Amino acid sequence: MRGPIWIASGLLGFICWCAWADTHEPAGRRVSAVAGEAVAGVDVVGQPASEAAPVAKPDRSILKKGVGYKPQAENAERGRAGKRFADFGFMPPAGSYEGRVFRLSQNYPQQVPQEDRLPQFLKLDFQREWRAYLLAAREYCFDGHIKGGDVEDDFFIPDDAPNELSKRWFHMPWQHFGPYGREGIHGLTKEAPVQPRQLAESQTSSGQTYAVAFFNDFGGSTIGRVWADPAQPNLHDIRFPHGTVIFKLLFVDIPPREVPCLCNPIRWQGYITETFPSTKRRVADLSLIQMDLMVRDDRSPLGWVFGTYQYNGAQSKKILWENLVPLGIQWGNDPDVRDHHVNDQPNKTIRNPKLKETIINEDDTELPPTHLGWNGRLNGPVDNPQSSCMSCHATAQVRQKSPLSPTFQRTPPAPGSDAWMRWFQNYRCGERFDKDVPTADFSIQLGISVQNYQKWRSEEIGISAKNYTHKAQKAKAASEGDSRFTERVNTQGKPQESSRIQRSFSE
Numbered sequence: 001m002r003g004p005i006w007i008a009s010g011l012l013g014f015i016c017w018c019a020w021a022d023t024h025e026p027a028g029r030r031v032s033a034v035a036g037e038a039v040a041g042v043d044v045v046g047q048p049a050s051e052a053a054p055v056a057k058p059d060r061s062i063l064k065k066g067v068g069y070k071p072q073a074e075n076a077e078r079g080r081a082g083k084r085f086a087d088f089g090f091m092p093p094a095g096s097y098e099g100r101v102f103r104l105s106q107n108y109p110q111q112v113p114q115e116d117r118l119p120q121f122l123k124l125d126f127q128r129e130w131r132a133y134l135l136a137a138r139e140y141c142f143d144g145h146i147k148g149g150d151v152e153d154d155f156f157i158p159d160d161a162p163n164e165l166s167k168r169w170f171h172m173p174w175q176h177f178g179p180y181g182r183e184g185i186h187g188l189t190k191e192a193p194v195q196p197r198q199l200a201e202s203q204t205s206s207g208q209t210y211a212v213a214f215f216n217d218f219g220g221s222t223i224g225r226v227w228a229d230p231a232q233p234n235l236h237d238i239r240f241p242h243g244t245v246i247f248k249l250l251f252v253d254i255p256p257r258e259v260p261c262l263c264n265p266i267r268w269q270g271y272i273t274e275t276f277p278s279t280k281r282r283v284a285d286l287s288l289i290q291m292d293l294m295v296r297d298d299r300s301p302l303g304w305v306f307g308t309y310q311y312n313g314a315q316s317k318k319i320l321w322e323n324l325v326p327l328g329i330q331w332g333n334d335p336d337v338r339d340h341h342v343n344d345q346p347n348k349t350i351r352n353p354k355l356k357e358t359i360i361n362e363d364d365t366e367l368p369p370t371h372l373g374w375n376g377r378l379n380g381p382v383d384n385p386q387s388s389c390m391s392c393h394a395t396a397q398v399r400q401k402s403p404l405s406p407t408f409q410r411t412p413p414a415p416g417s418d419a420w421m422r423w424f425q426n427y428r429c430g431e432r433f434d435k436d437v438p439t440a441d442f443s444i445q446l447g448i449s450v451q452n453y454q455k456w457r458s459e460e461i462g463i464s465a466k467n468y469t470h471k472a473q474k475a476k477a478a479s480e481g482d483s484r485f486t487e488r489v490n491t492q493g494k495p496q497e498s499s500r501i502q503r504s505f506s507e
Helices: 001-012 070-080 130-144 163-169 219-224 389-393 418-423 445-460 471-479
Strands: 189-193 205-218 243-254 267-273 281-296 304-313 324-330 358-360 485-489 493-499
Touching: 130 243, 130 281, 130 304, 130 324, 205 219, 205 267, 219 243, 219 445, 281 324, 304 389
Parallel strands: none
Antiparallel strands: 189 205, 205 243, 243 281, 267 281, 281 304, 304 324, 324 358, 485 493
């Protein structure tokens, strides 16, 4: 069982999971793809000169030079120019790299799109027609992104002129920050370690996962509302609208020869660290292993539908991206199923017939052996086998009070216990996991985006004493009904007064 390994990885909290960038070490660089342009309170920092330069090391001395809080008027002007946020945080020195350069798609819609823009696959029944639903959703995500030539050119959204892709698909800002931040070739962020035999019995190497996510125009409208003012994110009642589609492409640096399903691979270059614990970066090849899907579908009891696809090159599809085969679909956490089973080094896929809110592909000729999530719930090959898609994403918050998994605690609760099952309840879209922390509505990337900005602001600007109140003063003010220190929290449908938590900036 690899449970202890996952716990060890999780002792840093949730840092090692889902591209956690809110860490103790500052970013190496914060860079716009447009030379000489300052973005979103972050000055553009040139790359350190290096002739050999396979690795561009972070230069801490330049992080403080000229980096300051930009006035709101400057941010507004920058926003009208369509370039408010940095494109990436890590890139080889300009003199040693001449390939493709990632650009953040950030011209977010100012309002929710009209109903005629809704994805057509939402007409399919995600339970009875789950496979057709996932295949149609995959086609929706692929449309316009696959060019038919070099796979390195696919899923690139140019921003030099208005185009259909830039109007339909967007990236999350503030993923560049921190040592796990976005690299500049494909926009990949560091996600998680990969343990030996996690992907196949024949896999002897350890490695790491990198990923990039895309939000459609419905999801982009929520990003645009939260980040309408780059200097003051709007955290009030974050909810994604019906029709939101989010997909993420996940890559590993494991040699394809060790994993049978990675034959006929899709290979992307990335400016990645040498190993997961390392901070030294170099340009290296990665192989596509997984695609994740999130759909805001009002027909779902919880408002969200999750899907996962696993790459299987043995399918030998002419279009390599179509080797991403449906792994399964999930619309609930089956909170009544408490049996404990973890298949962390799979030689076969073990399905759980007790689950009523997860469907796993039954075709073993199509789906390679995979570990799934806790007790057979939906999770992909590079995901935590003691979690599930919905379990992890339900914890998405603008301030991460609870970890993404019960295993990411110093003393994890017993599997199946009430404390453990808190992560496997059926939370609705927009519902708070921790009642005193605003939700990010199942979007971990949105939560990280806000957390990274808040951390950058506290590091580069300093923290104001106004953020703090002596406990005696706070208790006195709360007892007198001072609205600054109380807030209305909806508990089981009944609004109640509770103490307001201290925040670094206003909701």
